[in-house]
Structures are given as C-alpha cells and as structure tokens.
Amino acid sequence: MSNQAELDDYKxxxxxxxxxxxxxxxxxxxxxxxxxxxVEYAQLRSGQQVLDIATGTGLVAIEAAQIVGDEGKVIGIDISTGMLEQARRKVKELQLSNVEFHLADAEALSFPANSFDCVFCSSALIWMSDLLASLRLWHHFLKPGGLLGFHAFADRAFVGGVVARKVLAKYGVSLLFNQPTGNVEKCRNLLQTAGFKAIDIQSEEDSSYISLEQAKGIWSNGLYPVPGQFPNPLLQLSPEKLAQARSEFDAELEALQTEQGIWNDITIFYAFGRKAA
Known part of the structure; x- marks a missing residue:
C-alpha cells in the first residue's frame, strides 16, 4: 500500500x-x-491474521496484536494521517513488531480473498459511503469461518445528535447519524445481506449524565462532516434558518438539564458475523 490515499471530498x-x-x-x-x-467479544487466538478498519489511534489493533502474538499479524488502515501518527507512536513505545498501519480507504482495499481470520471496524461503519458494499468487501477478505466485528450505536444514542436530528427535521433537513445501524434488527439485516452467518449482536448500555456544554458540542463544528451524507445537508438552509435552528437546539437541550446534568444514552451494539466455513 502507498502512503497516499485518493479520497473524494466527503472522505x-x-x-x-x-x-x-x-x-x-x-x-x-x-x-x-x-x-x-x-476485541474481548471476538476471542482472538495466537497466530491469527487481523485487519482493523478505520484503526484510528490503534486501540483495537494494538490490543489484537498483543493477543495474536509474534506468530500472528495485525494490519490497521485509516484515512487520517493524524490518527495513524498516534497509532505508530504507541506501537513504537510498546515495541510491537507484529502490527503495521497503512493510509488507505476502507472501501477501496485490495487484499487477496481469504486473507484474514478477523476483521474489525470500531465505531466507524456509519462513515462509509456504502455500508452494505463495505461489508461485502470485508467479507471477501475473510478466510472461510472468519469473523467480522463492528461497533454500532442505537438511533437514540448521543443526546446532542438526537436533539439536532429532531430540530432540523422541522426545517426539512434529514440527518442519518446512527439510523442505518440504529437497532439490533438493522445490524442483523446488514450482516445477513452482506453474506454473513452465525450472527451475534450484543447490546450494552454505557449511558451517563453529561454537561450542557458537552451536549451542545456536536454543533460546535457546524455538524460537519455528517456521517454518510455529502454534501452536508445543512447547506440547504440559509444562514438565518440555520441560526434559528441552532437557537432551538440549544433551548431543547437546556430544557433537559437537571442537577446531575443531561442524560446521555449510549446504547452500543457489538455486532459479529462469520463467513461461511
């Protein structure tokens, strides 16, 4: 793989x-x-070959590398040079020799078929331009009996996003956010349609109270970029309408505030499927 990735404007x-x-x-x-x-749910074994999609700072890749050992290998790919710099720094500090990172587009990979025992995608599936095509591509890279695992979040997760979606819908703006993978059935259907078998989806709640400032933070960058949507759907609003919507967004969140803060639901799906043996 080269040290450059050809990315469209969205990516x-x-x-x-x-x-x-x-x-x-x-x-x-x-x-x-x-x-x-x-990684824990995947029950990796020594000697396995692992691909970590959208590896970021290498959190999954590094833990996987420590499990598969010197007989195994982990490849992490990402489109962010900054995230990969952090991942490589950590690997150097840990002196790991069985993990490598590449700048690459997860939807344009060219590994041989049947290359990996396990493919991970941590918290990044909704950023793909075509979720189903991505899953089918990664399925191709798995060995027979190989395992794919990804994170997804409930459509009610992350209060700032939920409120933004509700407010903007009144202005004719539809935001996807977590909706494509927003419940267990949607995750299951994606995996089944992509050809995976033995599907197992674990749902866990990791909710807590957050501050009003944290809840409002999703709008701090103008909801930009927006997962799975390009161009940004907010661009269809005039500056006046956008300011009005932001004011309503702030007011809705302020109405949710309690002495403890604002309740932030984070329901996580740990979704797994296997390639047929």
Missing amino acids: QQIADWYSRRSSNYDNGDWHPRIAHRL
Whole structure:
C-alpha cells in the first residue's frame, strides 16, 4: 500500500476532522473501553491474521496484536494521517513488531480473498459511503469461518445528535447519524445481506449524565462532516434558518438539564458475523 490515499471530498473532510482530533482522541477511558470490549467479544487466538478498519489511534489493533502474538499479524488502515501518527507512536513505545498501519480507504482495499481470520471496524461503519458494499468487501477478505466485528450505536444514542436530528427535521433537513445501524434488527439485516452467518449482536448500555456544554458540542463544528451524507445537508438552509435552528437546539437541550446534568444514552451494539466455513 502507498502512503497516499485518493479520497473524494466527503472522505477528505472526515480525514481532516479526525486528524484535528487525533492528539486528544484517547483522552478519557470511553474509546479504549469499548475498543477493548469489541476485541474481548471476538476471542482472538495466537497466530491469527487481523485487519482493523478505520484503526484510528490503534486501540483495537494494538490490543489484537498483543493477543495474536509474534506468530500472528495485525494490519490497521485509516484515512487520517493524524490518527495513524498516534497509532505508530504507541506501537513504537510498546515495541510491537507484529502490527503495521497503512493510509488507505476502507472501501477501496485490495487484499487477496481469504486473507484474514478477523476483521474489525470500531465505531466507524456509519462513515462509509456504502455500508452494505463495505461489508461485502470485508467479507471477501475473510478466510472461510472468519469473523467480522463492528461497533454500532442505537438511533437514540448521543443526546446532542438526537436533539439536532429532531430540530432540523422541522426545517426539512434529514440527518442519518446512527439510523442505518440504529437497532439490533438493522445490524442483523446488514450482516445477513452482506453474506454473513452465525450472527451475534450484543447490546450494552454505557449511558451517563453529561454537561450542557458537552451536549451542545456536536454543533460546535457546524455538524460537519455528517456521517454518510455529502454534501452536508445543512447547506440547504440559509444562514438565518440555520441560526434559528441552532437557537432551538440549544433551548431543547437546556430544557433537559437537571442537577446531575443531561442524560446521555449510549446504547452500543457489538455486532459479529462469520463467513461461511
């Protein structure tokens, strides 16, 4: 793989956005915790070959590499140079020799068929331009009996996004966010249609109270980029309408505030499917 990836405008926006976030992406324990749970559910074994899609700072890839050992190998791919810099720095500090990272588009990979025992996609499936085509491509890379695992989030997850979607719908703007994978049945149907068998989806709640400022944060970058939608659907609104919608968004969140903060539902689906043996 080359050190360059040919990205369309949509994916370049995503890459740039994650690169800007890369220095503090690992702050806190939430991302590491859910990455660990995804790997834990997969029950990797020594010697296995693993592909980590949208590897980010390498949270899944590094843990997988430590499990599969020197007889195994992990390849992590991402479109964000900033995130990959963080991943490579961590691998160097840990002196791991069985994991490598490449700048690559998850929807334009060219690995041989039947290359991997396991393919992961942590928290990134909804960013794909075509979810079903992506799953079919990754299915092709799996060995017979190989396992795919991804995170998805309920359509009610992340209060800022839920309120933004509700408010903007009144202005004729439809936001997808987590809706394509927003419940267990949707995740199951995607995996089945992509050809996966032995589907297993675990649902876990990781909800908590957050501050009003945190809840409003989703709008801090103008909801930009928007998962699975390009161009940004907010561009159809005039500046006046957008300001009005933002005011309504703020008011709705303020009405949800309690002494503890604002309840932020984060229901996570750990979705797995196997390639037929």
